[in-house]
Amino acid sequence: MVIELEANQTQVQRIVQSQAFRTSEVHRNLLHYLAEKSLSGTAGSLKEYTVGLDVFAKPASYDPRQESVVRMHVARLRQKLAEYYRTEGVDDPVIVDVPKGGFRVTFETREIVTPPAPAIPLEAAQLQPNQRKEIILGASLVVTLVCAAVLGVALWREKTVRVPHAGSDLGTPELQQLWGPMLNTNRPLMICLAPSDGASGAFLLGEFLSHRKDNVLVTRSEQVAMPEVLMDNVVFLGPVSGNRQIEALSKGQALVLEPNGIRNLSPQPGEPAFIPDQPSQATEVSQGSDETHALITHVPGLYGNGDILYLSGNQISSTLAAVRAITDPTLARALVSKLKRPDGSMPRFYQLVLRVQSMDSMPIEISYMFHRDLTPRARP
Numbered sequence: 001m002v003i004e005l006e007a008n009q010t011q012v013q014r015i016v017q018s019q020a021f022r023t024s025e026v027h028r029n030l031l032h033y034l035a036e037k038s039l040s041g042t043a044g045s046l047k048e049y050t051v052g053l054d055v056f057a058k059p060a061s062y063d064p065r066q067e068s069v070v071r072m073h074v075a076r077l078r079q080k081l082a083e084y085y086r087t088e089g090v091d092d093p094v095i096v097d098v099p100k101g102g103f104r105v106t107f108e109t110r111e112i113v114t115p116p117a118p119a120i121p122l123e124a125a126q127l128q129p130n131q132r133k134e135i136i137l138g139a140s141l142v143v144t145l146v147c148a149a150v151l152g153v154a155l156w157r158e159k160t161v162r163v164p165h166a167g168s169d170l171g172t173p174e175l176q177q178l179w180g181p182m183l184n185t186n187r188p189l190m191i192c193l194a195p196s197d198g199a200s201g202a203f204l205l206g207e208f209l210s211h212r213k214d215n216v217l218v219t220r221s222e223q224v225a226m227p228e229v230l231m232d233n234v235v236f237l238g239p240v241s242g243n244r245q246i247e248a249l250s251k252g253q254a255l256v257l258e259p260n261g262i263r264n265l266s267p268q269p270g271e272p273a274f275i276p277d278q279p280s281q282a283t284e285v286s287q288g289s290d291e292t293h294a295l296i297t298h299v300p301g302l303y304g305n306g307d308i309l310y311l312s313g314n315q316i317s318s319t320l321a322a323v324r325a326i327t328d329p330t331l332a333r334a335l336v337s338k339l340k341r342p343d344g345s346m347p348r349f350y351q352l353v354l355r356v357q358s359m360d361s362m363p364i365e366i367s368y369m370f371h372r373d374l375t376p377r378a379r380p
Helices: 002-016 025-039 048-056 069-086 129-135 145-151 173-183 199-209 226-231 244-249 316-327 329-339
Strands: 094-097 106-109 189-193 216-220 233-237 255-258 261-264 274-276 290-300 307-313 350-359 362-373
Touching: 002 025, 002 094, 002 106, 025 048, 025 069, 048 069, 069 094, 069 350, 069 362, 173 307, 173 316, 173 329, 189 199, 199 233, 199 316, 226 244, 255 290, 261 290, 290 316, 307 316, 316 329, 316 350, 316 362, 329 350, 329 362
Parallel strands: 189 216, 189 233, 233 307
Antiparallel strands: 094 106, 255 261, 261 274, 290 307, 290 350, 350 362
16 A cells, blocks of 8 residues: 555656646646545545635635636646646556546556567568658647647648548537538548647647548648649638738638637627637636637638638637537537527538637637528639
């Protein structure tokens, strides 16, 4: 038991010293506190009020029903732990988690099985450069110049990612409705990454597409050319800027992403003319949360050929929220229920706005605001 206790304490220390937690003192303190209570066997009696007083230095008048700081930070702690175990902690011997519904930290020892080293055929060891290009990065599409150093991968325009193709198997009827027009076709799929976008959205989109589509091209949005847009289905990830031709593609849309929010050029009854992004009201103790907005736009391609999908926002968190909204089965189900017309049919082309609550550039709540059903028309 002593050895197990020391292993668990060592794992907590490893996590709080990781890159994922290095910039978040509040979550380091929260994990330390909850882990200490759990290892001592007293976590079962923890209440939200107690955590607010002990960790966030709330006054005795603190009312958890009126202020959700503890719930928000515990939810973010769960996300940061998941992020850690997807990256730095992928091979750690102990998995630390905070299951929903309480404040008890769990410690699960990972059984490590070392498989025998496979024999490497001579042919595989002598792959030519053009053959190696076909197999590199088959697991995911992830990249921007900023995140290349973090993930160790840079996907430039000349890289073509080849992955097993699963035909029309998109998982759920709602994912089929959202993605079918772009994936169930022989047209190549081109992913265009904004220079300012972070790794999370690209990585998540790569995970979703990895076993659903072959012939996926990855490039930066400022480098894409019009002939490529004409030949491919295209997904723009993040704000589109730096390429005047590509920026012109979005002209004429009713909902437009601006630096501080989303402009509604023709408001319908009950719709705002401008939806501003709201920065957090952070303090020394509480980091607070941002309210930003994501804009998802699905329109016909050039001359009505193929499809163009924009997943955009002014913050990394809002772009990530747009990706989650149309790749997560539960969120996709809720989204499709809003998009459907009264007769039950699903529009192929649309614009929709999402409200995103986020902390540390990670969305913690994604909610639908409103959408536009677009009439298909060819683009000039």
